Amino acid sequence: MRRSEAKLFTRREAGGQGGETVALVRRAGLVRQFGSGLYGFTLTGERVRGGIIDRIDEAMREIGAQKIRLPQLNYRGLWEESGRWDSFGEEMFTLKNRDGQEMCLAPSHEEGVVHLFSGLVRSYEDLPILCYQIGRKHRDDHARRGLLRTKEFTMQDAYSLHATRESLTEHYARVREAYCGLFERLGVAFAVVGADNSVMGGPASEEFVAPVETGTTPLTCCPADDCRFGAIPDSPEDAEPGEDCPDCGATLVGGEGIEIAHIFELGDRYADPMGLAVDMADGSRQEVLMGSYGIGVERLLHTIVAQHGDGDGCRWPGNGADSVAPYTVSIVPLEYDDELAAVADVLHEECNTAETLLFDDPDRTIGERFAESDLLGIPYKLIIGNNFRETGELELETRDGETQYITRGEVSELFE
Ligand SMILES: [Zn+2]
Structure with missing residues (x-):
């Protein structure tokens, strides 16, 4: 690409709020703000965002996940079935269509994926299914720290459906490992921490949290290279800076972190109230067990800049196919x-x-x-x-x- 045609919009200075990382992203001309909590990506910025999406796509294809597409607009009824119309609260954007029917911009798609497969999946032999989409999500969050908390963002959301607990556990581990491999490939330092799962429900969940100078959550984590131990305030296990890492014995350090991904063993949290069940080999009916898995794309972009940027600008780790730099x-x-x-x-x-x-x-x-x-x-x-x-x-x-x-x-x- 010739510079004369690339239309870069780099700047020497970048005003506005959001901290050092956001200032760097603005100076590099990657984003434009559209008011509080809304960002657009420029020609250069979309090259980087698109590069991250491509790497996520590759990582998901490698573990046999297949793509789906769910509507972003949902009717209230779907969310009544799961009981989340009220529990999601003010974070959910709601609206009425021209006929006065209540709708929402889906902040998450567990309901959508159950609906997609209801009536299609009938027997245990139709499972397991591992599927994902990468698209825009909307949440009426309090806008904070540039790309970290926004009202519209890009998310990879993956879902797995199972007839047995063993199959769910195996797929959960598979996605967990794929996420670890992806973040390592992108050069992101991160910890995998036990997490609260009150909004999603279900028996288990873990967050991937990247240590940064200024993040969205306090993070205590292990500084050892191959160790992923960490804890956030929501974690079921308590860990304080200065204590020994329970996994490797190194001294834990304290700081801040960015949640870049979250994985959930949901069990029958959604299938049970929404009536998604399959016939088992012994003739019984069994609720479908589910897992759900998500990566925040803009948060990942912000994290790479925060962890690797320097006084001269952005840095994107890795060479060739690994790097998400706008140009090689x-x-x-x-x-x-x-x-x-x-x-x-x-x-x-x-x-x-x-x-x-x-x-x-x-x-x-x-x-x-x-x-x-x-x-x-x-x-x-x-x-x-x-x-x-x-x-x-x-x-x-x-x-x-x-x-x-x-x-x-x-x-x-x-x-x-
Ligand atoms: Zn450790």
């Missing part, structure tokens, strides 16, 4: 004219042009180009500078400032 590499000529422009154009063609940002505007200094590339967190800069004029070799610099020299022939191998 920027091509930065010392100046964009004559010979260097011709070389830059050829290199741009040789790389994957969709993933490459070519600084092709003639009026900017090389310093401005470097700063903008770093602000966006692009992992590599391919510099066509003095060294190229003297030796014919290009300078390849990482976002962390490590430099190596490569020949023109090596470029397409690295970035095709």
